[in-house]
Amino acid sequence: MKRDDMPSLLLLPFPPDPADRHVLSASYKPPLTATLSQLKRSDKASKLIVAVPCPKLQGPYIRFKTFCWPEAQSLVASIYAIISVICAQLSIATDVNAGPNSVDATVILIDHGRNKRFTPDSKPAIEPNNTIIVDLATFATAYHPWDRIFHVRSELGLNVFNTYLKLAEGKQTLLHEQLVPVEGGLSLNVTKAEDAEPAPQTQCYPVVCLGGTFDHLHPGHKLLLTAGSLLLKVPEKGSPNACKFIIGVTGDEMLKNKKYAEFVEPWETRARNVLLFLSTLLTLSPKGWKDGAELEIVETDGNLSAWFRGGLITVQCVMIQDAYGPTITLEQIDALVVSGETRSGGKAVNDKRAEKGWKALDVFEVDVLDAEDISDGATKTENFASKISSTAIRQRRAEARLP
Structure with a gap:
């Protein structure tokens, strides 16, 4: 398979904390816009994996990790909403197998903390836990090859990118031309009070x-x-x-x-x-x-x-x-x-x-894909939802076939 038939990767920096949708948009809309703009092609469809590093998992043992489902799904929902708004503005189709001028984007959460360090002799390994979320070492080992790797040109973005490259060493063959820097957005982190209650952890199910x-x-x-x-x-x-x-x-x-x-x-x-x-x-x-x-x-x-x-x-x-x-x-x-x-x-x-x-x-x-606090205009959520629905996609395909 040719390299340009492979998906591309966007490594986002750590999400702002707290991660409300307005601040997430300010942080992630610029790099997502730059990446999606470059992936829009008039001759074929493109695929993109959006990797979001965040310390979601808790627990001392890998087989007994837990996380807060409401927080996790809300973060995924917010990023998909940002992607959908950008694609609507750039006339990029977001549905699977949509053909030229489309980008099939997938959001993946990666368990990785700001202060996590890997020693020079650290070796990436496949280490699945009892959730589907993997850590950055496992991601760098198991998810590749790529067409291009987009990374954010900011302190936090470079932190994630450089760690990823170290973990991918010996596992992937990457050319300099594949590594594409994009502009970052707002960086914000509000330190939580030491006595703040941790988010309640969610039970997982067989x-x-x-x-x-x-x-x-x-x-x-x-x-x-x-x-x-x-x-x-x-x-x-x-x-x-x-x-x-x-x-x-x-x-x-x-x-x-x-x-x-x-x-x-x-x-x-x-x-x-x-x-x-x-x-x-x-x-x-x-x-x-x-x-x-x-x-x-x-x-x-x-x-x-x-x-x-x-x-x-x-x-x-x-x-x-x-x-x-x-x-x-x-x-x-x-x-x-x-x-x-x-x-x-x-x-x-x-x-x-x-x-x-x-x-x-x-x-x-699950949350709805909400355009409020993301779109630059006064987009109503219900109108936005209708524009990205299956019905709207079928309508566009019907209209495209009209003489």
Whole structure:
């Protein structure tokens, strides 16, 4: 595979603390704008991995790490929102397989603290813990090769970039022309009071479920899938029991009355795109995440499945034909992830499960991709959300075919 067919990497500096959306935009919009502008190509689509180093994991032992899910998913949501606003302003399509002038961007959280130091004899190693979040050494070892690596020209940005290069040494072959500096934004860090309460840590689960149409996979879908995967409790290596991520993908029959229904992708395409996106988050290999091996997707009884991290994570896409999907047919599900649009579905699911005498699911709601405090204009969030929806993408494709 040619180098320019590979994704590019943007290494962001540490997020401001506190990381509200206004300050995040001031910090991250300039480097994201510069990177996305350079990746927009009139002859082909581009891919971008946005790596965000932040000390999210807590706990003394690697197999018992914990983190605060609300904080983590909110950070991911904010960055996807910034990306979406920038792409709207630059006329860059954000959906998967959108062709020329599109950038397929994926946000990945990297566990790395400002004061973490690596000794000269430190050797990167694949060290997965019981969450899907990896540290910077593991990321530098397992995620490559790249087309280009963009890094922020600031003190904090260079701190992350230089550490990454040291950890990647001997694992990656990088040319000077691949390393592209971009301007940084505002740097702000407010020191927390010593007696400040730590954020409450979130329990992870053996079986997590969510559902959606996933038509023309876009940043809103990516946020939902990332938020769900963050809740997975990854078992120890050698464990006979894999954790399971069950994703209900709406069947074609339920979508035939959607606007511009003729541009809805077939169920198998939508399910495969879900698995391919998750492979970016979940694949770990010392040979690199693009080592030439294609993701193996297995079809069983009309469902599509894939396995990651040596079989420790099972992801299964199932076809759903109603509002409940597998949540009322599989008792062993532990947690349900919903969006703001589907929050009422969580209560309906638990009511149905109660009728069966089953335990209620723990319900987690992801943030909306909010344009407020990010867009330079008076963009209303609801209008912004409609512009990045699957319906809007289908409409643009329909209009592009008009004479």
